[in-house]
Amino acid sequence: MTVAQGPGSAGTIGAGQRQRFFDDGYLLVPGVLGAAEVARYAGAVRDLLPRDLTVPEHWHAHAGRLKPHRLLADGTRDDCIDTPDLLPLLCNQRLYQVAAELLGRPELRVYDGSVGITLRNSSGGGILSQGLHVDASVPNDVDDFLGAPEELQVGGCYYLTDVAATGGGIHVVPGGHRHVAETAAGSPAGRHLHDNWKRIPEMETIEVTGNAGDFAMLHHLMPHAASHNRLPPARLAVFVRYVRVDQTHGYGRRPPRRYNDAQLAVIDDLGRRLLGLDPW
Ligand SMILES: O=C(O)CCC(=O)C(=O)O
Numbered sequence: 001m002t003v004a005q006g007p008g009s010a011g012t013i014g015a016g017q018r019q020r021f022f023d024d025g026y027l028l029v030p031g032v033l034g035a036a037e038v039a040r041y042a043g044a045v046r047d048l049l050p051r052d053l054t055v056p057e058h059w060h061a062h063a064g065r066l067k068p069h070r071l072l073a074d075g076t077r078d079d080c081i082d083t084p085d086l087l088p089l090l091c092n093q094r095l096y097q098v099a100a101e102l103l104g105r106p107e108l109r110v111y112d113g114s115v116g117i118t119l120r121n122s123s124g125g126g127i128l129s130q131g132l133h134v135d136a137s138v139p140n141d142v143d144d145f146l147g148a149p150e151e152l153q154v155g156g157c158y159y160l161t162d163v164a165a166t167g168g169g170i171h172v173v174p175g176g177h178r179h180v181a182e183t184a185a186g187s188p189a190g191r192h193l194h195d196n197w198k199r200i201p202e203m204e205t206i207e208v209t210g211n212a213g214d215f216a217m218l219h220h221l222m223p224h225a226a227s228h229n230r231l232p233p234a235r236l237a238v239f240v241r242y243v244r245v246d247q248t249h250g251y252g253r254r255p256p257r258r259y260n261d262a263q264l265a266v267i268d269d270l271g272r273r274l275l276g277l278d279p280w
């Protein structure tokens with residue numbers, strides 16, 4: 001397990017941990033959130049579940065894993081759950097510092113904000129509940145991954161519960177991001193191989209276990225997948241991703257989302273820049 005230094009380490013992860021991230025393709029950043037914050041955010045995630053446990057039709061629900069969505073007026077679904085309760089997770093100072101260190105410059109944009117709740121279940125015979133895939137910040141109509149720092153996205157999930165082995169932790173392939181880059185570079189299909197790398201053939205994975213308040217940070221070419229939760233505690237996670245403002249494909253210059261007064265009240269100065277409301 002690749003583990004970064006804990007909080008109080010001057011806000012940086014240091015060259016060694018940075019190197020490990022680029023060698024392994026992932027890094028567990030411990031203690032991004034303190035116990036009181038964890039309790040508050042975990043409560044906010046639990047409160048997304050209707051009291052009568054009706055799972056709305058427009059939520060994703062598969063093998064005990066729920067992803068809340070909002071149904072928009074035009075009938076589309078939005079999985080960014082940026083309620084005033086959860087929005088500060090996108091503006092977290094310490095996680096931002098880690099992302100800026102990995103991405104090599106301070107001017108970043110943040111996005112995602114989706115929530116993953118994995119309940120204990122005995123479905124499926126295997127370990128993974130999802131096919132191995134990458135969530136690359138490279139559009140599907142681009143033929144090759146560049147591998148340049150400006151193209152990189154780093155992101156993953158906060159654990160809001162302790163995630164012990166077989167408890168639904170995200171699975172990764174140590175070094176798998178290099179395999180994806182090399183295989184794509186060596187194939188005429190490039191970025192389009194394996195259904196745009198959304199259906200990666202089986203590879204050996206490990207589960208990222210961690211404590212409530214930790215963040216599992218992944219390189220955007222890291223093959224990964226959700227896993228079944230075989231343990232009683234639900235796994236609560238919130239996903240956050242970062243790119244540089246000069247991101248090759250424009251991910252860093254997307255128009256900001258629209259926020260109401262209650263949301264704006266919880267967005268600090270750093271958050272305003274990360275969310276694209278103010279320039280850097
Ligand atoms: O829930 C997880 O552990 C991973 C989910 C994931 O990778 C995804 O939905 O793209």
Ligand SMILES: [Fe+2]
Binds near residue numbers: 133135225
């Ligand atoms: Fe994913």
